[in-house]
Amino acid sequence: MKNMQTKLDVIGNNIANVNTYGFKKGRVTFKDMMSQTVAGASASNETRGGTNPKQVGLGSTLATIDTIHDGSSLQTTNRSLDLGIDGDGYFVVRQGTAQYYTRAGNFYLDDNGLLVNGDGLAVQAYQYDNAGNLTNRLGDIAVNVNAVMPAQTTTIISAAGNLPANAIAEDTTATPPVKGFIYTQQIKVVDKNGNAHALDVHFKKTGENEWSLYINQDPNKADSTGTEIKFKADGTLDSDEEIDITNKIPIGKDADGNDIELELGDNGLTLNVSQLSQNSGTASALLDPDGSTEGKLESFNIGATGDITGVYSNGEIVTLGRLALAKFSNTSGLMKAGNNLFQETINSGTANIGAAGEGRGTLVSGSLEMSNVDLSEEFTEMIVAQRGFQANTRIITTSDEILQELVNLKR
Incomplete structure (x- = not known):
């Protein structure tokens, strides 16, 4: 009973x-x-068979x-801080030095922007360093909704792609003079004061396997100063991979008609052409300048691998952290600790903590796992x-x- x-x-x-x-x-x-044994078993002999035990x-x-x-169905909530696990794995939460595990992914932000569960236990995640590299440092993760990204001055412009080898080269000795092929695109750079400027960049073919780069200048004017880029006959680069752009970059005129020049940082501006080539075909060269204006955090989301990414008003996307998931050799050995939490025991095995998608299931944002x-x-x-x-x-x-x-x- x-x-x-x-x-x-x-x-x-x-x-x-x-x-x-x-x-x-x-x-x-x-x-x-x-069982209480009334009589034991007996073996057979020549005159009688064996008997079974009586108990x-x-x-x-x-x-x-x-x-x-066993996993259960995921209920859609459309709330960005609700997370379900599709597969094995447990969220890792911490209170002081005590570490717990849970499948309940209804998370919240506290007054300091710390990601916590409904009872205020801090959700654990891997941190990113200032250079944007993922580290092995596991700890609390904070999302500062009032974060401001400072402006970053443009210091390098990376060029990648192809310039057409069969393009017409400039020939000033011909009658009439032949103008070289010009390939133009527009980029946005940021000066040392954090202001953005749209610049026209022109690639002009000036000779056999030779090009000149003009920034915000008319490539057909005699007084325009370009940056020379040379290629070998096989289309590979014959110039330095990084070229210092020392010429002045005009961005407008003052009241007296004089050029207003772009105010660069202390390190000037570098053109990286290591990924540029000259082969037959169409022009596909793309320019990617670094730098950004000041931006404020507008939104954030959590991806399938647990990456928490913030979207700033300047268009930059920054990864703030990556949620950690734990996996156990024997999940049935976990002990319930109340409040939707589990604790590790000597029979559950040590928690194997890592990122989602590495044998620990993937995260589904905007959903919760049902009972x-x-x-x-x-x-x-x-x-x-x-x-x-x-x-x-x-x-x-x-x-x-x-x-x-x-x-x-x-x-």
């Missing part, structure tokens, strides 16, 4: 948590107790109370346990009647 009551307790807990996000249901199994069972006892860690409790199964088990309890109560009634008959024998 006590065993059946324990099973009913577990079933009741499952039903109570049918709407608890990330809840893992329990299951009770039984085993028979030691009287002494009842049942609890074998296990299992936690079923894996099946109400139809629970109610069926409840009926079975109730009948088992009811049948065992009959033993007490029958035993009482037998004792009554024994007492009446003296009459």
Whole structure:
């Protein structure tokens, strides 16, 4: 009867948590107790066959109370801080030095921008350094919604792609003079004061395997100063991979008609042409300047691999951190700690913590994992346990009647 009551307790807990996000249901199994041996087994001989042992069972006892860690359906919430795990893995949260694990991904930001669960435990993530490189440092992750990205002065322009080898080269000795092929595109650079400027950049073919780069200057004017780029006959670069642009870059005129020049940083401006080539075909060279204006954090999102990326008003996207997931050799060995949390035990194995998508499942933003409790199964088990309890109560009634008959024998 006590065993059946324990099973009913577990079933009741499952039903109570049918709407608890990330809840893992329990299951009770039984085993028979030691049996009283009335007679042992005997072997056969020449005149008689063997006999089986005679044993009287002494009842049942609890074998296990299992936690079923099977995944459940994901419910769409469309809330950016709600995360579901598609596959194995557990979120890692920390309170002081104590580390817990959970499948419930309803997270929040506290007053300091710290990512926490509903009870205020800090969600753990891998940090990125100032250079944007992922580190192995695991810790709390903060999303500062009031963050301001300072302006970054443009210091380098990277060129990649192709310039057509069969383009017409400039020839000033011909009659009439031949103008060289010009390929133009526009880029945005940031001066040392954090102001953005749109500049026209022209590639002009000035000779056999020779080009000149003009920034915000008319490439057909005699007084324009270009930056020379040379190629070999096979189309590979014949100039330095990095070229210092020392010529002045005009960005407008003042009241007196004089040129206003771009105010660069202390290190000037460098043109990186290591990825530029000259082959037959069309022009496909692209210029990518670094630098950015001041920007404020407008939004953030969490990707399938756990990367938390912030989108700034200047168009820059910065990765703030990568959520960590834990995996265990024996998930059934985890111990429930309440509040949708699990604790590591000596039988669960040490937590194997890493990024999502590395055998730990992927994250689904805007959704939450539902409880894996099946109400139809629970109610069926409840009926079975109730009948088992009811049948065992009959033993007490029958035993009482037998004792009554024994007492009446003296009459």
